[in-house]
Amino acid sequence: MRNFQQARWDEPIIMEMGSEGERGVLMPLAEERVTDAVGSAQSLIPAAMRRKNAPKLPQMSQMQVLRHFLRLSQETIGTDINIDIGLGTCTMKYSPKVHEQFVRSPKMSELHPLQDESTVQGILQILYETDNYLQEISGMDKFSLQPSGGTQAIYGNVAVIRAYHKANGEDYRDEIITTILSHPGNAAAASTAGYKVITIYPDKDGYPDIEALRAAVGPKTAGLLITNPEDTGIYNFRIKEFVNLVHSVGGLCSYDQANVNGVFGLARAKEAGFDMCHFNLHKSFSSPHGCQGPAAGAQGVVAKLAPFLATPTVEFDGEKYYLQDNGEQSIGKLRKFWGVPQVILRTYAYIRSLGPEGMKKIAELSILNNNYLLKKMLEIEGIELPLAPGKRRLEQARLSWNKLYEQTGVGTDDIDRRIVDYGFQCFFASHHPRLIPEPFTPEPVETYSKADIDEFVAAFASIADEARHNPELVKNAPYKAALATQIDGEGLTDPKRFATTWRAFKKYVDK
Amino acid sequence: MRIGLIVNPIAGIGGAAGLKGSDDRALVAAAQKQGFSSPVRQRIGEALAVLQDIKGSFELYSAPAVMGEAIAQEQGFAPRVIGKISSAKTTAEDTSRLAAELKAAGCDLILFGGGDGTARDIAAAVADLPCLGIPSGVKMHSACFAATPRRAGEVVKRFINGQCQILPREIMDIDEGQFRSGRVSAKLYGYLMVPVYENLLQGKKNSGVIWEAAALQNLARGVIAEMEAAPVGTLFIFGPGTTTAAVFGELGLNKTLLGVDVLSNKEVIAADCNEQDLKRITQNKSFYVFVTPIGGQGYIFGRGNQQISAELLINAAQIRVIAVIDKLISLPEQALIVDTGNEAVNQGLRGFCRVLTGYGTEAMIKII
The missing domain is CATH 3.40.640.10 (Type I PLP-dependent aspartate aminotransferase-like (Major domain))
Incomplete structure (x- = not known):
């Protein structure tokens, strides 16, 4: 098991950063010959569309901006840095980097x-x-x-x-x-x-x-x-x-x-x-x-x-x-x-790059990976595979931690917060509604190796073990993630409490 | 194998009369005067009818006269009668005493007809003997009742075959006085040992669960849209519950939480109606019925809304079941249950039903 510890920068929101007059690029003034020929840059914008006041953007140098976003990147767990099997239905496969070129x-x-x-x-x-x-x-x-x-x-x-x-x-x-x-x-x-x-x-x-x-x-x-x-x-x-x-x-x-x-x-x-x-x-x-x-x-x-x-x-x-x-x-x-x-x-x-045979292989491998994963997951005491008993799943599955929850009081949302302490990003529980209690939907696509799947399962086996011996440990997680406090989920669902823009947030805070 | 039978002969009488229960003697007497009668006889009959084909495999022991003997005889059983009652006006003490006597006579199981009050009386006398309720009361918050009389018969069959687990099940009851004033506070009174076979039993009722406010508001708007689309002059009968109350709330109206109210043109024209009120108000009128299942159980008719009787349902222009999705998925086997007391009406309602779950959204849910 990895001894994972995520970076924690306590980084402010960019709108709160910078200082008056600070710039990333000092734009040179247009040459006189140019403005004589076409007018000023401002004159090219129709009068009705011109701003009366400058937008309230943070004023920052290039280095500050770069540092800010690199820090934020260290505080996320994306597909390229973790074994992203937990985010089922999303098909988190490797995106070949040559495509970016x-x-x-x-x-x-x-x-x-x-x-x-x-x-x-x-x-x-x-x-x-x-x-x-x-x-x-x-x-x-x-x-x-x-x-x-x-x-x-x-x-x-x-x-x-x-x-x-x-x-x-x-x-x-x-x-x-x-x-x-x-x-x-x-x-x-x-x-x-x-x-x-x-x-x-x-x-x-x-x-x-x-x-x-x-x-x-x-x-x-x-x-x-x-x-x-x-x-x-x-x-x-x-x-x-x-x-x-x-x-x-x-x-x-x-x-x-x-x-x-x-x-x-x-x-x-x-x-x-x-x-x-x-x-x-x-x-x-x-x-x-x-x-x-x-x-x-x-x-x-x-x-x-x-x-x-x-x-x-x-x-x-x-x-x-x-x-x-x-x-x-x-x-x-x-x-x-x-x-x-x-x-x-x-x-x-x-x-x-894959061709017809390669694409068929994707299906075969993702089904094989999923059935291997299920075999290993179902060896963990407290997890079950409800619906269609005995029937094979294709590329993903909706499991249930209900039995573990009934035995220990540790449910899927607790496990979802604890798994980030092991260096995996939050998993996907279920779309609404939770037809299956305490749901968990992994999807081990074709790009994961057997070793990846084993590492993934071992983390969940460890958490299930923690639930039996120290349930409070799991319930109070996370500890080692960038944000080691529990987020009040209601702020995300109550329209009176969420803000999707800085301006809306300021209004809320001012109130 | 000895099966004991004990019946509360006035159970359920308060249901059709809109009394929210039958514990208050004075109210029950008034209801009897108005011509209301208890459904218990028919319900016990339905349960016993299931046992006709295995008559030879058990002995029926029964409380005397109206407390069991008479109904058993009607169903062609020749029960061995245990104990005595002094008057046709039976009491809670009679129920407790006779339950103890049935136990003393060596019964393996007591099958009883009644509601929460009857369950409490029996539990007071025979805490450790397997008991099973045939649902016949108005309030049935306890988990010791089979889902329907017929299913009670099925559970007894399984019990005789040794296929049941015997598990402790909650005895709940609510204060009828508070119930009449619109407050539910179910109290746990104890446990009965109950034979359990799969999902044939009625689940313990969840009271006071708060559903997502937004989902309820969306559903309320869906109901209002349907009322607006109905022919002019249509009356709308709303059964009890927080879901139907949300519709009233959206219209700025007050709903009798545990009673049946009637709307016309988005105004309350009658509140907390009994069966006779409803019949009178709807006479020669076109009307819709909106009901919501009891959370965690699935009953849409026959529990807490007996005022909306089978006779009334026959004349409804539309019967609409409404529920938010989370409530539907909490139901055992995601099914709705009807128990109107009229088998033909039950049968007519069974099958897939379009449950309104929100504005313009429906779920296909089975009524069983």
Whole structure:
């Protein structure tokens, strides 16, 4: 076991730092000849858009800024510095560093989205070919690479569902069905688009209840948004029946493949009968998550839905690549210009470097890793694997510390705070609601070695042991993290108490 | 194997009368005068009916006359009668004394019909003998009752087959006076040893759990939107509970926490109604019924809201179950239970139900 101790800098917020007049760069004044020709810099900004007062930004030198952010970086635990198996459903795999060189190359960084098509054939080719690869991986007929995140891609698919029914004169369809263990982004996107959302719960075997679906579908059904495998790693073996049921009443089916790690090369949306799917390119396709972006969600549809996709799409006429406006039927734009091409470039590099066999290997290895992890985890007294007893999981699993909690009073939130003392970042418990008590959702993707998994399990075994011998030790954790105090979680959920900007924070403090 | 039977003949009478219980003799007498009767006879009958096919495998010992003997005979049993009662007006002391006599006669299990008050009387006399309640009272906060009369019969079968664990279960009761004035304070009175088989028993009721305020407000707005979409003139009956109270709160109205209130045009037109009030108010009117399951148990009808009777439900234009998601997932097996006292109405309600969980959101939950 490591004797971990994180840096603790007690660093202030940058808005509180610096001093009057301090600068990172002293900008030279423009030469007279220049101002004579074009006027002052200020005069180039329309009068109505000019600030009356300077923004209240911290005034700091370069060295101070660098030191500040390096200190903060030492106080975080990111994917590149820890064994990031605990953050299940997020698919925290290694992001090859060579991809960053492609993205930072002037060939990419100096591109402008308003350049003439003839001068950006290279990136258009990459976008077009990525679309083709994703078609092959999913069986869908056309992709939009415009959404800048997974849930935006789901929203795009909901918008396509709405546009399709409207085109058929069936816009009275106002219900969308999802499952409680599908990503909540599905229910959220449908709600945002104005649909009623009907949620299916697991049956007694842990699979989405098909009888509930049978009772839910009807003439008002617009579509089904579903994840498979669900958050639990349980593969819904009746998925085709689900799709057929929804089709039988005229609804469309959208497959949430935000995380496709467990089915790469093994199963496709098309063969299960889906009309749509989406991929989070920052998950299974290795682009960094980026902490609130920029990310990319690729939205794929079958041929009959292609006219509804976001505009523009990238096409090829045999000689040149071009952007095509999708006209009146399109759902419009989801993101300005072309989306986030830097993420697509990393995705393209990832697919090209692995090839079809390599991508299938991702699924095989991540399933193998997960089943090895589960075998080892379940040897720890106090942890259980509820739902679908005896059934294998694919790439992730939702475990439960409920037994340990009942025996010792130490629950998943305590363990989550204690694990950072071992040099692992906080794990992911569960999406809301906690259907499984005291949940814990690890996902040991293909890039982790057996030694990594063993080290990860050993830390949890040690905490379970602490829970039995010294439960207070776990309950009062953390001790060795950058922030060795417990955070009052209510400040994060009570709208009256949280501040998302410095100005809002100041207002709150002044009150 | 000897099974003892003891029945509180006035249990549950306060339910349909909107009295919140049957402990107060004067109120019960008044209710009887108004024509309300106890559902206990039918409920004990339902439980015993399950045991018809294994009649030969046990001996039935029963308290006399209205306290068990009569119902057993109705169901075709010939019970051995234990003890005596001096009057048809039975008392709590009779229940305690007869329970002790059934024990002395060598019973292996006492099956009793009643509510929390009856459970307390029995626990006072036979703390260590396995006992199982057939739910027949108004208040059933104790964990010694089977979920329904039928299931009580099922548990007895398992008990006879030796398939049950015998576990201590809480005897809870609440002060009926306080209950009538809108406050729940369940008190733990002790334990009975109860045969347990899987989830056939009624879970201990959680009182005073505070659900996320935001989720409740969202749900309240969803309910209000449905009322706004209903045809003009529709009446809305709201069952007891903090969930339905949140709807009233969102409208700036006061709800009788443990009673049944009626809204029309976002105004309270009747508060704390009994069954007859509800029948009178809804006569020739279109009405919706909004109820929320009892937390940790799942009952939507037949517990604490007996005023909303089967007869009333038959005429409802819509029956809407409302609950926040966290409440739903706390239910045993995530199922809702109906026990209206009318098997045809129960059967009509069973199957998957769209439970309103928030504004424009529903969950498919099974009613069993």
